[in-house]
Amino acid sequence: DQQVKQNSPSLSVQEGRISILNCDYTNSMFDYFLWYKKYPAEGPTFLISISSIKDKNEDGRFTVFLNKSAKHLSLHIVPSQPGDSAVYFCAATRRQAGNKLTFGGGTRVLVKP
Amino acid sequence: NAGVTQTPKFRILKIGQSMTLQCTQDMNHNYMYWYRQDPGMGLKLIYYSVGAGITDKGEVPNGYNVSRSTTEDFPLRLELAAPSQTSVYFCASSPNAGVLSEQFFGPGTRLTVL
Numbered sequence: 001d002q003q004v005k006q007n008s009p010s011l012s013v014q015e016g017r018i019s020i021l022n023c024d025y026t027n028s029m030f031d032y033f034l035w036y037k038k039y040p041a042e043g044p045t046f047l048i049s050i051s052s053i054k055d056k057n058e059d060g061r062f063t064v065f066l067n068k069s070a071k072h073l074s075l076h077i078v079p080s081q082p083g084d085s086a087v088y089f090c091a092a093t094r095r096q097a098g099n100k101l102t103f104g105g106g107t108r109v110l111v112k113p
Numbered sequence: 114n115a116g117v118t119q120t121p122k123f124r125i126l127k128i129g130q131s132m133t134l135q136c137t138q139d140m141n142h143n144y145m146y147w148y149r150q151d152p153g154m155g156l157k158l159i160y161y162s163v164g165a166g167i168t169d170k171g172e173v174p175n176g177y178n179v180s181r182s183t184t185e186d187f188p189l190r191l192e193l194a195a196p197s198q199t200s201v202y203f204c205a206s207s208p209n210a211g212v213l214s215e216q217f218f219g220p221g222t223r224l225t226v227l
Contacts, residue, residue: 004155034215043117043203043218044156089155098163099144099207100171101216103155 003027004092006104014112019077021107023090026071030092034101035064035075038087047088048075080111115139117219119204125225126194134189134222136204144207145187146171146216147179149200156203162187194226 005024013019021035031052036044050057050064050073057064063076077084090104120135138145143164148156148171158171162181176198178190187206191198201223205216 006155009153036218041220043205043220045218046215049215098161098169099214099216100146100158100161101156102172103148103157105153105155 002105004090004102004104006090006107008107009105010108010110012110012112013080015082016079019080019084019109019111021075021077021088021090021109023073023075023104024071025073025092027092027094027102028071029094030102031094032092033064033066033073034091034093035062036089036091038089038106044089082111082113085109085111117204117206117217119202119219119222121222122220123223125227126191127227128194128196130194131190131192132194134191134202134204134224136187136189136219137185138206138217139185140206140208140217141184142206142208142217143184145181146205146207147177147187147189148203148205149173150203151200159189196226198224199226200224
């Protein structure tokens with residue numbers, strides 16, 4: 001039972017264009033969502049998060065959108081840069097769960113110069 | 114600050130052997146976690162701890178044990194290694210309860226069981 005899904009395993013985008021990563025969840029109890037970025041042979045690093053009381057959060061080139069009715073969130077990277085090439089994980093948790101994260105399977109992004 | 118450190122970086126075990134994966138954090142975080150990542154998959158929670166002396170199971174705890182005697186250390190023990198435990202193991206920590214926050218991850222331990 002995969003509660004967090006990233007249906008696109010990979011994404012290729014030209015430098016300077018927008019990257020859009022999608023994530024769906026099934027557990028309506030989730031109330032906090034995070035995106036992590038992972039380079040090979042390194043641990044995941046936190047990118048951006050959003051609380052369920054918001055529908056958008058922006059941090060520089062990164063924006064996360066949350067559609068609670070659709071149980072869907074997306075990460076927009078604008079403009080995409082070659083250094084953004086990595087695997088991106090969507091994760092979800094709920095306030096009563098001790099900050100335990102449930103991760104999606106990841107999307108590998110390749111930004112072409 | 115070193116953040117979250119893990120040792121060893123790589124290890125090959127034979128079936129039935131045991132080992133301990135070490136994890137240390139220097140951020141005075143109460144919460145610590147162990148995840149495993151299988152090839153092409155997301156991370157799955159093995160065990161977590163909300164403070165020294167307190168541990169609880171995550172999604173995939175079978176075949177593992179943990180202890181938390183200090184705030185800094187959270188070792189993961191494999192008693193009888195099996196090929197299904199071949200994976201990359203990540204330790205993470207996060208600040209205190211009541212505030213949802215990011216988790217800080219270590220660099221991982223790549224374990225192969227043959």
